[in-house]
Amino acid sequence: xxxxxxxxxxxxxxxxxxxxxxxxxxxxxxxxxxxxxxxxxxxxxxxxxxxxxxxxxxxxxxxxxxxxxxxxxxxxxxxxxxxxxxxxxxxxxxxxxxxxxxxxxxxxxxxxxxxxxxxxxxxxxxxxxxxxxxxxxxxxxxxxxxxxxxxxxxxxxxxxxxxxxxxxxxxxxxxxxxxxxxxxxxxxxxxxxxxxxxxxxxxxxxxxxxxxxxxxxxxxxxxxxxxxxxxxxxxxxxxxxxxxxxxxxxxxxx
Amino acid sequence: xxxxxxxxxxxxxxxxxxxxxxxxxxxxxxxxxxxxxxxxxxxxxxxxxxxxxxxxxxxxxxxxxxxxxxxxxxxxxxxxxxxxxxxxxxxxxxxxxxxxxxxxxxxxxxxxxxxxxxxxxxxxxxxxxxxxxxxxxxxxxxxxxxxxxxxxxxxxxxxxxxxxxxxxxxxxxxxxxxxxxxxxxxxxxxxxxxxxxxxxxxxxxxxxxxxxxxxxxxxxxxxxxxxxxxxxxxxxxxxxxxxxxxxxxxxxxxxxxxxxxxxxxxxxxxxxxxxxxxxxxxxxxxxxxxxxxxxxxxxxxxxxxxxxxxxxxxxxxxxxxxxxxxxxxxxxxxxxxxxxxxxxxxxxxxxxxxxxxxxxxxxxxxxxxxxxxxxxxxxxxxxxxxxxxxxxxxxxxxxxxxxxxxxxxxxxxxxxxxxxxxxxxxxxxxxxx
Numbered sequence: 001x002x003x004x005x006x007x008x009x010x011x012x013x014x015x016x017x018x019x020x021x022x023x024x025x026x027x028x029x030x031x032x033x034x035x036x037x038x039x040x041x042x043x044x045x046x047x048x049x050x051x052x053x054x055x056x057x058x059x060x061x062x063x064x065x066x067x068x069x070x071x072x073x074x075x076x077x078x079x080x081x082x083x084x085x086x087x088x089x090x091x092x093x094x095x096x097x098x099x100x101x102x103x104x105x106x107x108x109x110x111x112x113x114x115x116x117x118x119x120x121x122x123x124x125x126x127x128x129x130x131x132x133x134x135x136x137x138x139x140x141x142x143x144x145x146x147x148x149x150x151x152x153x154x155x156x157x158x159x160x161x162x163x164x165x166x167x168x169x170x171x172x173x174x175x176x177x178x179x180x181x182x183x184x185x186x187x188x189x190x191x192x193x194x195x196x197x198x199x200x201x202x203x204x205x206x207x208x209x210x211x212x213x214x215x216x217x218x219x220x221x222x223x224x225x226x227x228x229x230x231x232x233x234x235x236x237x238x239x240x241x242x243x244x245x246x247x248x249x250x251x252x253x254x
Numbered sequence: 255x256x257x258x259x260x261x262x263x264x265x266x267x268x269x270x271x272x273x274x275x276x277x278x279x280x281x282x283x284x285x286x287x288x289x290x291x292x293x294x295x296x297x298x299x300x301x302x303x304x305x306x307x308x309x310x311x312x313x314x315x316x317x318x319x320x321x322x323x324x325x326x327x328x329x330x331x332x333x334x335x336x337x338x339x340x341x342x343x344x345x346x347x348x349x350x351x352x353x354x355x356x357x358x359x360x361x362x363x364x365x366x367x368x369x370x371x372x373x374x375x376x377x378x379x380x381x382x383x384x385x386x387x388x389x390x391x392x393x394x395x396x397x398x399x400x401x402x403x404x405x406x407x408x409x410x411x412x413x414x415x416x417x418x419x420x421x422x423x424x425x426x427x428x429x430x431x432x433x434x435x436x437x438x439x440x441x442x443x444x445x446x447x448x449x450x451x452x453x454x455x456x457x458x459x460x461x462x463x464x465x466x467x468x469x470x471x472x473x474x475x476x477x478x479x480x481x482x483x484x485x486x487x488x489x490x491x492x493x494x495x496x497x498x499x500x501x502x503x504x505x506x507x508x509x510x511x512x513x514x515x516x517x518x519x520x521x522x523x524x525x526x527x528x529x530x531x532x533x534x535x536x537x538x539x540x541x542x543x544x545x546x547x548x549x550x551x552x553x554x555x556x557x558x559x560x561x562x563x564x565x566x567x568x569x570x571x572x573x574x575x576x577x578x579x580x581x582x583x584x585x586x587x588x589x590x591x592x593x594x595x596x597x598x599x600x601x602x603x604x605x606x607x608x609x610x611x612x613x614x615x616x617x618x619x620x621x622x623x624x625x626x627x628x629x630x631x632x633x634x635x636x637x638x639x640x641x642x643x644x645x646x647x648x649x650x651x652x653x654x655x656x657x658x659x660x661x662x663x664x665x666x667x668x669x670x671x672x673x674x675x676x677x678x679x680x681x682x683x684x685x686x687x
Contacts, residue, residue, distance in 0.1 A: 010270065013317075028391065041265050044376040093294040096295055121294075137314065193407070207410070
């Protein structure tokens with residue numbers, strides 16, 4: 001049987017999510033038994049193909065060139081998924097969406113006119129249809145493996161979309177919000193990291209983005225009772241998934 | 255007549271970049287490292303953020319070396335807050351860095367650069383390379399295991415904070431890593447012999463090597479800046495002596511060191527560290543180097559892979575030393591009151607000196623940020639080396655020249671995602687340090 005061909009594509013990002021493929025380590029060679037990684041610039045020196053069975057996209061869309069490229073990649077991929085907070089939510093660089101990109105350019109580059117960047121950094125799903133999305137900054141490599149194996153088996157990937165709190169409770173970790181009165185994003189955030197921060201006595205800072213049906217404003221009321229001011233609360237949500245949290249709040253308000 | 259030899263999109267490097275060699279009337283006119291990685295403006299959106307965000311955000315500059323960003327930033331922040339970490343916390347940070355050096359170097363040695371010596375398109379493209387690749391993945395996994403143990407995950411670990419860690423592992427949790435580390439260390443000594451036996455072709459001789467130094471240990475988290483041309487400066491003075499400039503073909507700024515009216519390129523990274531600090535390596539590693547016929551200093555940048563393998567071996571050795579001596583600290587972090595000020599710090603990222611400079615307000619919120627990653631320091635040097643190389647190969651086939659150029663670039667282990675985040679330094683502010 002011919003192995004399905006995977007293409008891995010990078011846009012604006014830190015490369016950490018595509019690194020998760022190589023971080024499969026021992027399982028990488030197992031993956032290569034069932035899939036043909038046919039395009040993966042970070043690890044493979046091979047010219048692009050006309051068509052891929054599966055396209056994996058890392059990074060946000062933040063330049064004019066990328067806007068054209070993502071459409072082309074959609075056309076060449078039979079099945080397309082985005083991986084990581086940059087691709088699913090615009091990433092940290094989407095913080096520019098709430099500022100003026102011209103000011104940003106001036107601050108970072110001596111000759112700002114030489115630098116081309118769109119005013120906004122946006123998720124891939126704002127530009128093309130996606131068959132699947134894997135959230136996280138970074139994604140969990142086991143969830144990626146699960147997705148690729150499920151796809152081959154023709155079943156829906158077992159990647160949960162409920163809140164971090166559910167898994168945190170299952171682990172028996174004392175609630176950071178209740179017992180320590182620290183602002184934790186767990187109630188509005190997707191699970192998937194393995195409850196890393198609460199396990200290390202730290203409040204969740206939202207790597208996996210908003211969970212389905214997140215009620216952010218009611219959590220913010222709770223934060224207010226803890227004595228936080230509004231500006232501080234906005235900073236908490238404005239991180240790697242800023243664009244997604246803000247959108248969820250707007251949609252709820254409608 | 256003008257002729258261009260181009261690589262549009264370099265493979266097996268991190269990030270998006272290419273290279274163009276322009277040949278006019280039979281002579282090499284110029285070499286450009288074209289960095290088209292989209293800018294992300296980190297220094298701009300860090301303004302107004304609380305200090306913990308600096309640690310968490312700058313990690314996101316690079317998925318391969320997030321710890322380096324966390325280390326340079328947390329040290330700079332602690333310098334401003336005047337907080338000193340406890341000795342076991344200092345050791346744990348060094349252990350965390352060992353994990354990252356292993357993971358990042360193993361990726362580059364075995365998956366990115368290694369295939370060049372076997373004429374392969376990837377680490378999984380040839381049967382003869384399979385065992386070598388598997389060794390690399392074993393090393394890489396162990397590096398990632400250390401990162402996971404201390405930081406929860408290998409990419410963007412979550413445990414680092416000002417004053418120490420959010421939580422520290424118990425001795426009982428760390429000790430089980432020892433048998434694996436012992437095995438890997440023994441294997442890494444063989445790997446040193448392997449790396450020295452590779453066919454490097456014609457040497458490409460570097461100019462000035464720069465690393466942290468003046469330390470009793472092999473440098474990671476602190477030190478002065480030293481070079482093979484006699485430089486010995488504080489980080490602040492070093493920062494003041496380098497000149498950054500923007501070129502129209504790159505989203506990464508270039509830099510060189512100002513000397514006698516000119517700006518001269520230099521190289522940072524494993525080869526620089528090794529050349530300037532090899533006396534600090536443990537005896538077992540030095541014996542393995544002798545047996546493999548490695549003589550120092552190494553001036554040929556194509557041989558940087560040897561330095562990376564030696565550093566993998568050192569990081570295994572150092573990790574074992576730290577774990578064996580580890581006593582859990584009384585508390586995971588020191589308390590402090592955030593305060594304002596300016597501080598510069600540099601640590602040794604896997605790819606070389608990573609400089610961070612922050613100005614914080616009285617509440618510890620960012621007023622200004624400067625980040626100078628190793629790769630942007632190396633870009634000008636890369637261009638010079640490729641230029642010199644192309645001059646000697648002017649008559650060769652364009653395809654041969656292109657392939658060889660790509661190999662030279664790869665031997666630097668460029669991290670292009672990192673390099674696209676350099677900020678211009680406002681020199682008027684530097685005197686405040």
